[in-house]
Amino acid sequence: MTCSTVKVDTAGTELSYVHQEATQWQDRHPDIAYAPPEESIVLFGGLTPLQDHLLWAAIQTMGGNYVALPTPDNEAFRLGKAYGNRGQCNPTYFTSGNLIKYLQERHEEGMSKEEIVRTYVFATASGCGPCRFGMYTTEYRKALEAAGFGGLRIESFEQQKGIFQMEEGLRVTPFSPRFFIMAAKSVILGDILNLMGYQMRPYEVEAGAVDRAMEAAKDIIAEALQHRKNLAYAMYRCRKLFQQIPLDRTRVKPKVMVIGEFWAAMTEGDGNYHLHRFLEEEGAEVIPQLLINRFLLSIWEAKYDLIKHATLPDTSRPKIDFGHPKKRSMIQATKLAVKGYFTLYARAIGLRNYALPNMEKLYELSRDYYPVDSDGGEGHMEVAHLIEAVEENLAHLVISVKPFGCMPSSAVSDGIQSLITARYPNANFLAIETSGEGAANFYSRVQMALFKAKEAVKSEEV
Ligand code: SF4
Incomplete structure (x- = not known):
C-alpha cells in the first residue's frame, strides 16, 4: 500500500x-x-x-x-x-x-x-x-x-x-531483511543493557560504577556486532562487568513506571526533561518502557487486523484470507524470534526480574476501556499498563509522558486514564505534558507525585 x-x-x-x-x-x-x-x-x-x-x-x-x-x-x-x-x-x-x-x-x-x-x-x-x-x-x-x-x-x-x-x-x-533483523537485535540488546542500568544504578555503592560498566558493555557489544561475533557470548562477557559492582539492596526505593507516547517516554534527553535520570536523582527506581514493547504491539496489531479482516462480512474488502495461514505463521514466527532473542541475551547477561509483556493479557485488561481498533500512538497499551501496574502492585507511581500536541496521548491520558483512576482510587498516577518549555513546572509535579510514592514505600515497611 x-x-x-x-x-x-x-x-x-x-x-x-x-x-x-x-x-x-x-x-x-x-x-x-x-x-x-x-x-x-x-x-x-x-x-x-x-x-x-x-x-x-x-x-x-x-x-x-x-x-x-x-x-x-x-x-x-x-x-x-x-x-x-x-x-x-x-x-x-x-x-x-x-x-x-x-x-x-x-x-x-x-x-x-x-x-x-x-x-x-x-x-x-x-x-x-x-x-x-x-x-x-x-x-x-x-x-x-x-x-x-x-x-x-x-x-x-x-x-x-x-x-x-x-x-x-x-x-x-539497505532496508533488507538483514537490516531489519540487525536493527531488531540492536534494539533488544540495548533494551536489556538499559534495563540492567535502571535496575542497578539506584543501589550502587560507588556513584558512577554502573554507568562505567554500561560504557564498557556498550563497547563489547558494539564490537561483537561490527565483527559479527556471537552476541550471546558478548552479553556473557558483560555479565562479569556487572557482577563486580557492589550494590546496597537494603536501600528502600519507590518504583516508578514510565509509560506514555513512545518517543517521549523513551528518549533520554530534553524531549522529556531527562525524566529517567531526574527520578533516579530524586531517589526512585525507574521501570522504563522497552522499545521492543512497541514492536510487540505492532506484531499484536498485525495479528489482530489479520483476524478481523478475515472475518469481516464486507466483501468489498481485499480477500486477504487467501494468504491468511501463511501470514499468521509469519507473525507467530516473528513474535517467537523476538522473545527468543530477548530471553537468550537476558539470560546471558544475568538480567532477572523482567518478563516481556503478555500482549493478550494487556488486551484483555484494556478492552473494556479503550477501543482497540484505534491504533494510533501507543493504542491500548497505556491504559493496560496502568491497570496492570495497579492490580499487580508493580509500581508506587505511574507517570505517563504525553508530548504537547499529541492527539492519541491526550485522549488517553486526559480522558480514559481519568476513568481508570476513578475505578482504582489507590492508583498513584501522573499524566504530565512535555512542551519543550516549562521544566520547573514539570519537575515540581513529578516531585509531588514522588512524595506520595515515597510515603507508600514507608507504609509498606511498617
Ligand atoms: S501525535 Fe502523538 S503518538 Fe503521534 S507521533 Fe505525535 S507524539 Fe507520537
Whole structure:
C-alpha cells in the first residue's frame, strides 16, 4: 500500500507528497547531482543513545557510511519549531530540528548547502497511522526546505510492513531483511543493557560504577556486532562487568513506571526533561518502557487486523484470507524470534526480574476501556499498563509522558486514564505534558507525585 499525505503549510500553500519512497529522487530533483550510494552518508537516530550506537555498529557490516544523530536537545526543538509547520506534536519538532541542527553544523564547518544535500540521506521510519506519525516524512521535507536543505534525500520504511521492503525502489539505505533483523537485535540488546542500568544504578555503592560498566558493555557489544561475533557470548562477557559492582539492596526505593507516547517516554534527553535520570536523582527506581514493547504491539496489531479482516462480512474488502495461514505463521514466527532473542541475551547477561509483556493479557485488561481498533500512538497499551501496574502492585507511581500536541496521548491520558483512576482510587498516577518549555513546572509535579510514592514505600515497611 502506498501512503499519501496532503498537507497545507502555515501560509496556506498545499504541499502534496507521496511519502513512500518509491519515487526516484533523481527524477524528482533532476537539478541535483546526488552522490552515488558509496559516497553518500546515511543519517539516522531517534532511539536511546545506546541503541543508536549499537544499530550504527550493526549496519556497518552491510557496507556504506552511517552516522547516528545525537539525542535531540532544546536547540533542536527550537529549530524544528522555527522551520516546521505550526501545531505539530513536539516529537516532530525535536526530531526534524535535530536533523536540521546536524546539517547546519556541517554547513558552519565549511560544507556548502549544495554539497550537504548532494551527500546526505536521512533514513527514518514512517507509517499510515491516524496520528501525526503518518506525516513525519512530509514534515521533514517541509522543514528541510525552509532551512535551505530542500531536496535532501529521505528514505523511509513503513513500520507495519515487515522486513521485505527492498522492492520500494533504489535506495542508499539497505532496508533488507538483514537490516531489519540487525536493527531488531540492536534494539533488544540495548533494551536489556538499559534495563540492567535502571535496575542497578539506584543501589550502587560507588556513584558512577554502573554507568562505567554500561560504557564498557556498550563497547563489547558494539564490537561483537561490527565483527559479527556471537552476541550471546558478548552479553556473557558483560555479565562479569556487572557482577563486580557492589550494590546496597537494603536501600528502600519507590518504583516508578514510565509509560506514555513512545518517543517521549523513551528518549533520554530534553524531549522529556531527562525524566529517567531526574527520578533516579530524586531517589526512585525507574521501570522504563522497552522499545521492543512497541514492536510487540505492532506484531499484536498485525495479528489482530489479520483476524478481523478475515472475518469481516464486507466483501468489498481485499480477500486477504487467501494468504491468511501463511501470514499468521509469519507473525507467530516473528513474535517467537523476538522473545527468543530477548530471553537468550537476558539470560546471558544475568538480567532477572523482567518478563516481556503478555500482549493478550494487556488486551484483555484494556478492552473494556479503550477501543482497540484505534491504533494510533501507543493504542491500548497505556491504559493496560496502568491497570496492570495497579492490580499487580508493580509500581508506587505511574507517570505517563504525553508530548504537547499529541492527539492519541491526550485522549488517553486526559480522558480514559481519568476513568481508570476513578475505578482504582489507590492508583498513584501522573499524566504530565512535555512542551519543550516549562521544566520547573514539570519537575515540581513529578516531585509531588514522588512524595506520595515515597510515603507508600514507608507504609509498606511498617
Ligand atoms: S503518538 Fe502523538 S507524539 Fe507520537 S507521533 Fe503521534 S501525535 Fe505525535
